[in-house]
Amino acid sequence: MSKKRIATVWLDGCSGCHMSFLDMDERLVEVFQQADLVYSPLVDLKEFPEEVDITLVEGAVSSEEDLHKIRMVRERTKILVAFGDCAVTGNVPSMRNPFGTNAVLQRAYLENVTLHPQVPREVIPALIEKARPVHEVVKVDVFIPGCPPSAETIFLALSDLLADRMPDMAKLTRFGA
Amino acid sequence: MNQPVRVKTLKIDGRDVSGREDETILEVARQNGIFIPTLCNLEGLTPIGACRLCLVEIKGVSRLLPACVTRVEEGMEVYTQSERLQKYRRMVLELLFSERNHICSVCVVNGHCELQSMAQILGMTHVSVPYRFPRLPVDASHERFVVDHNRCILCTRCVRVCDEIEGAHTWDVMGRGIDSRVITDLNQPWGESETCTSCGKCVNVCPTGALFEKGKPVSERLKKRQFLPYLTMMREERR
Numbered sequence: 174m175s176k177k178r179i180a181t182v183w184l185d186g187c188s189g190c191h192m193s194f195l196d197m198d199e200r201l202v203e204v205f206q207q208a209d210l211v212y213s214p215l216v217d218l219k220e221f222p223e224e225v226d227i228t229l230v231e232g233a234v235s236s237e238e239d240l241h242k243i244r245m246v247r248e249r250t251k252i253l254v255a256f257g258d259c260a261v262t263g264n265v266p267s268m269r270n271p272f273g274t275n276a277v278l279q280r281a282y283l284e285n286v287t288l289h290p291q292v293p294r295e296v297i298p299a300l301i302e303k304a305r306p307v308h309e310v311v312k313v314d315v316f317i318p319g320c321p322p323s324a325e326t327i328f329l330a331l332s333d334l335l336a337d338r339m340p341d342m343a344k345l346t347r348f349g350a
Numbered sequence: 351m352n353q354p355v356r357v358k359t360l361k362i363d364g365r366d367v368s369g370r371e372d373e374t375i376l377e378v379a380r381q382n383g384i385f386i387p388t389l390c391n392l393e394g395l396t397p398i399g400a401c402r403l404c405l406v407e408i409k410g411v412s413r414l415l416p417a418c419v420t421r422v423e424e425g426m427e428v429y430t431q432s433e434r435l436q437k438y439r440r441m442v443l444e445l446l447f448s449e450r451n452h453i454c455s456v457c458v459v460n461g462h463c464e465l466q467s468m469a470q471i472l473g474m475t476h477v478s479v480p481y482r483f484p485r486l487p488v489d490a491s492h493e494r495f496v497v498d499h500n501r502c503i504l505c506t507r508c509v510r511v512c513d514e515i516e517g518a519h520t521w522d523v524m525g526r527g528i529d530s531r532v533i534t535d536l537n538q539p540w541g542e543s544e545t546c547t548s549c550g551k552c553v554n555v556c557p558t559g560a561l562f563e564k565g566k567p568v569s570e571r572l573k574k575r576q577f578l579p580y581l582t583m584m585r586e587e588r589r
């Protein structure tokens with residue numbers, strides 16, 4: 174049996190879900206005996222590759238760049254996993270939504286700044302109107318709630334997926350776990 | 351004068367059970383260890399059938415009926431666990447989550463919230479309808495308590511406990527449909543309420559993080575409900 178190709182991507186999240194992924198410690202060895210990590214913020218690769226079996230997505234979809242990225246990732250992935258509460262529900266990034274992007278930028282870059290207050294417009298991708306859970310933008314196959322999901326949860330979910338089983342996530346984790 | 355109580359026999363999920371004629375399907379199910387999920391219902395308060403989580407199927411009845419307000423009847427055949435019911439219950443939860451702003455990871459009751467744990471129990475791992483992200487106020491004007499409308503599911507437990515048990519009737523519901531909101535007195539800040547006795551009963555019956563006590567760490571924000579069955583029992587004994 175050929176090794177499965179796993180990727181992880183990081184949208185609008187705090188990287189906590191990736192930290193929890195690393196927390197699998199020695200079980201990472203077990204995972205990567207059955208799979209290759211073909212793309213991730215943890216490895217140095219510029220392009221998201223074609224034909225990925227499983228992609229874990231951390232973070233909400235918050236910017237133009239996130240939108241572009243997640244659509245491409247979806248196209249190139251068999252099983253897309255919303256990885257952690259920000260990806261599943263919008264979570265903390267979505268707390269700006271009731272106020273609107275403008276109000277939040279004003280507050281962060283103008284009202285609370287004394288030296289050259291200005292909203293950044295270059296280099297940083299523009300925020301979209303609302304931070305959205307991943308499945309409101311593209312189809313998601315598996316949802317792993319948790320902020321962050323525990324290493325145990327991630328390991329069990331991955332073990333199932335690598336064995337071509339659909340994990341029963343509600344048994345393992347919940348929103349805010 | 352005491353009327354003789356009549357006993358009704360019925361079937362729940364194929365099991366023969368019996369209950370008093372004034373009991374609800376939910377009560378009889380619970381006495382028999384049959385789990386029906388509930389949110390607005392709380393033993394000791396008048397059931398109102400608001401959340402629809404407890405919907406059950408009854409043979410020969412085309413509508414689904416809420417178990418918490420439906421009385422048992424002779425020969426009834428009740429089903430509590432069908433695929434269809436599971437689907438509707440998850441949908442009810444999804445709508446509750448989508449209507450307000452539930453950010454569990456930063457919520458004051460994370461880990462001891464009835465809405466959150468119900469989602470887990472019923473296997474709801476995401477919300478399939480678009481979130482509304484409404485802009486809602488938090489009223490912290492009361493000396494000891496806070497109401498955060500972002501987390502309210504309009505179960506009206508607060509309204510009922512304050513009215514039926516405390517006798518203050520500080521809480522009520524204002525507005526209609528999606529715009530409904532719980533209010534204190536005549537929509538005044540809670541801290542300016544003339545009727546609130548600061549007893550804290552509403553805070554303790556609230557299933558979510560919508561009502562909480564100030565200045566307590568999350569780990570101590572467990573809701574204390576023991577007083578309710580106790581008070582109800584004492585009152586019934588005195589009658």
Ligand code: SF4
Binds near residue numbers: 453455
């Ligand atoms: S009230 Fe419950 S469901 Fe809502 S955010 Fe708080 S913990 Fe989560």
Ligand code: SF4
Binds near residue numbers: 511518519549
């Ligand atoms: S603290 Fe007591 S009196 Fe005040 S609103 Fe709550 S239940 Fe009513």
Ligand code: SF4
Binds near residue numbers: 555557558
């Ligand atoms: S404040 Fe709490 S008890 Fe009152 S209606 Fe909202 S969720 Fe229910």
Ligand code: FES
Binds near residue numbers: 400401
């Ligand atoms: S518990 Fe029956 S409708 Fe809410």
